[in-house]
Amino acid sequence: MEEVEYQVMAQVEDTHFWFVGTRGMVRDCLLAASLPPNPKILDLGCGTGGTMKALAGLGDFVGLDMSEEAVRLATKRTGNPCVIGTADHIPFDDATFDALLALDVFEHIPDDLAAVREARRVLKMGGALIATVPCHPWLFSEHDRALHHVRRYTRSGFLTLLGEASFRPQRVTYTNTFLFPAVAMVRTFGRLRKKDSPASDAQMRLGPLNGILSGIFQFERRLLRHMNMPFGLSLHVLAR
Secondary structure (H helix, E strand, C coil): CCHHHHHHHHHHCCCCHHHHHHHHHHHHHHHCCCCCCCCEEEEECCCCCHHHHHCCCCCEEEEEECCHHHHHHHHHHHCCCEEECECCECCCCCCCEEEEEEECCHHHCCCHHHHHHHHHHHEEEEEEEEEEEEECHHHCCHHHHHCCCCCCECHHHHHHHHHHCCCCEEEEEEECCCCHHHHHHHHHHHCCCCCCCCCCHHHCCCCCHHHHHHHHHHHHHHHHCCCCECCCCEEEEEEC
């Protein structure tokens, strides 16, 4: 993604409702995944380290990102080992990790099947893949261009991708459900305005609205502990 987005991420990800809410949902998923004691976990596309920081104590984390700036910031912020690499050529041996987090990663990769197969290769037998991806190709917008997204997925398309790499989904749910109508409207109308420099939604100044949106995400997180959501902006998958 654009280098400026890494700086924005480092500044806002500890408090921004979307980052905090998503990582809470991932925490619940990791705790429910029945991992072995002290699991070794790869944060694929670790960005500036916010996920590893938020999930500290749940395992031994290793971060990987293709950006030198992201790896520098992630190492500084978390103290965890972080390496430079790409999702379609992960620089680790076969069967290294008990779990792999790919949070909004695969949509960046032109050859996403190669990336999913690499994830399977570095996971131990029975290891858990926890992945989130943006949904609905018709929502592709300036936000996606700023983050260098190649695509947004359909539910069936992403599950087919996982199956082609011999993953077996254990849980599939949409997330970011309650904000779906508003965000869909904003992004649809936003396509009518051309921008010289696309910017992600993370650059929006939310002010007090951030607290309200955080409350909405926390409510959704509580619901997700008991049910799957029927629609939303993102897809959240636990696969083996």
